[in-house]
Amino acid sequence: MAIVKDEFKESPSQTAGPYVHIGCAPNFTGIKKIYSSDLGSAMKTGPVKGEQITIEGTIFDGTGAPLKDAMLEIWQADSDGLYNSPQETRGICDPNFTGWGRCAVNLNTGLFRFNTVKPGQTPAPNGTLQAPHISVWIVARGINVGLQTRAYFSDEKEHNSSDPILNQIGDSKRIKTLLAIRQKKGVYSFNIHLQGHNETVFFDI
Amino acid sequence: MSPKSTRKGHYLERDRSWHPEALTPNYKSSIYRSPSSKLISFPTTLSEETGPVFGHDILGSLDSDLIHNYARQGQAAIGSRIIIHGRLLDEFERPVPGALIEVWQANSGGRYRHKNETYLAALDPNFSGCGRTITDENGDYEFITIMPGPYPWPNGPNEWRPAHIHFSVFGNAFAQRLITQMYFEGDPLIQKCPIVATLNSLTAVKRLTGFLDMERTIPMDSLAYKFDITIRGKQQTVFENKPEGL
Numbered sequence: 001m002a003i004v005k006d007e008f009k010e011s012p013s014q015t016a017g018p019y020v021h022i023g024c025a026p027n028f029t030g031i032k033k034i035y036s037s038d039l040g041s042a043m044k045t046g047p048v049k050g051e052q053i054t055i056e057g058t059i060f061d062g063t064g065a066p067l068k069d070a071m072l073e074i075w076q077a078d079s080d081g082l083y084n085s086p087q088e089t090r091g092i093c094d095p096n097f098t099g100w101g102r103c104a105v106n107l108n109t110g111l112f113r114f115n116t117v118k119p120g121q122t123p124a125p126n127g128t129l130q131a132p133h134i135s136v137w138i139v140a141r142g143i144n145v146g147l148q149t150r151a152y153f154s155d156e157k158e159h160n161s162s163d164p165i166l167n168q169i170g171d172s173k174r175i176k177t178l179l180a181i182r183q184k185k186g187v188y189s190f191n192i193h194l195q196g197h198n199e200t201v202f203f204d205i
Numbered sequence: 206m207s208p209k210s211t212r213k214g215h216y217l218e219r220d221r222s223w224h225p226e227a228l229t230p231n232y233k234s235s236i237y238r239s240p241s242s243k244l245i246s247f248p249t250t251l252s253e254e255t256g257p258v259f260g261h262d263i264l265g266s267l268d269s270d271l272i273h274n275y276a277r278q279g280q281a282a283i284g285s286r287i288i289i290h291g292r293l294l295d296e297f298e299r300p301v302p303g304a305l306i307e308v309w310q311a312n313s314g315g316r317y318r319h320k321n322e323t324y325l326a327a328l329d330p331n332f333s334g335c336g337r338t339i340t341d342e343n344g345d346y347e348f349i350t351i352m353p354g355p356y357p358w359p360n361g362p363n364e365w366r367p368a369h370i371h372f373s374v375f376g377n378a379f380a381q382r383l384i385t386q387m388y389f390e391g392d393p394l395i396q397k398c399p400i401v402a403t404l405n406s407l408t409a410v411k412r413l414t415g416f417l418d419m420e421r422t423i424p425m426d427s428l429a430y431k432f433d434i435t436i437r438g439k440q441q442t443v444f445e446n447k448p449e450g451l
């Protein structure tokens with residue numbers, strides 16, 4: 001691995017604190033006259049291809065209490081497994097799908113919700129395919145470095161069983177913490193546990 | 206399979222001994238919000254090496270001017286006028302153009318404009334503490350704002366945050382996502398702060414310090430502070446890392 005001198009290392013992280021909304025979702029906290037809308041609040045800019053889904057959940061701390069000041073961002077491929085990014089070289093992503101969502105959890109309940117599409121499979125470095133998944137990034141008061149995790153899908157058993165990253169985790173109890181659970185058609189629940197016996201798997205990616 | 210972090214396109218691993226630990230008990234909020242299992246580590250995939258693009262067209266003309274972007278016509282935020290500027294680089298010292306930088310801060314009295322804020326310092330009707338910009342072709346950015354005040358917080362019986370500005374940085378890839386804070390050179394509260402103390406070295410604290418920059422001040426108008434930011438670097442080839450596009 002390349003050695004990076006201290007002065008060129010990534011700037012060290014600091015907590016987002018409880019007021020991340022002021023900078024990242026000002027309309028959400030009542031600061032209405034600066035930006036026309038909060039960035040990342042809509043992932044669809046028109047009719048999109050694929051299955052429309054909702055992912056909703058709550059982030060719980062080590063006492064079982066919901067985090068009410070957290071903000072999540074998600075990033076994912078479209079229904080064909082293509083990213084809406086200049087680094088995508090395999091094809092053209094659905095132009096009406098941004099792939100990026102940002103959601104501040106409800107200040108009273110801690111609930112988050114993303115309206116998105118079910119992603120397709122994306123390439124793994126070893127030439128195989130990754131199971132459909134959504135990359136998730138979480139910041140809040142008390143979180144010193146943004147937490148990275150992934151949401152896979154409970155109804156993608158076959159793809160999940162051959163996913164190289166899930167296989168690296170191995171332990172089926174831990175893998176379960178990464179599954180968005182299908183509630184009904186198009187609705188998945190994805191709860192995140194920061195500590196405890198069902199602590200979510202977090203990644204250093 | 207190629208070794209970690211040497212395949213073209215991979216992002217350098219985060220140096221976890223350089224960043225704060227998840228559990229930092231003197232910063233009490235971390236106690237029940239820090240995962241206790243080891244992070245699962247693997248080389249970046251396309252999922253982390255891609256990211257959305259933020260075009261300059263999303264920016265309003267006052268987005269980076271916090272003195273005026275919430276102020277009524279002809280009015281301005283109260284406080285010492287300052288310029289915060291710097292360059293966004295990656296770990297190979299390449300400038301990062303086109304990156305979204307969002308900031309938030311307390312007003313000059315140390316009060317945030319937020320539904321959950323309870324500090325008794327006065328709100329400034331002309332200040333929200335919200336701003337954003339996108340780095341230019343050289344990776345440079347600039348904000349015009351007022352000096353934020355220090356504020357008390359309920360971590361201990363008498364704890365005060367040093368003056369600071371929160372920064373959110375979005376480079377070209379989801380792997381580069383970073384939130385941090387900028388402190389002000391010479392602030393005596395820096396060395397007393399439990400959040401600053403989550404950093405593992407004085408070098409790390411220095412990297413989060415904005416330095417007085419007399420060259421960039423505007424005489425009879427604004428002081429200036431320089432704050433350079435670095436985000437994770439992308440491996441270009443196995444053997445060399447030449448600056449992109451130079």
Ligand SMILES: [Fe+2]
Pocket residue numbers: 017311366369371
């Ligand atoms: Fe703050």
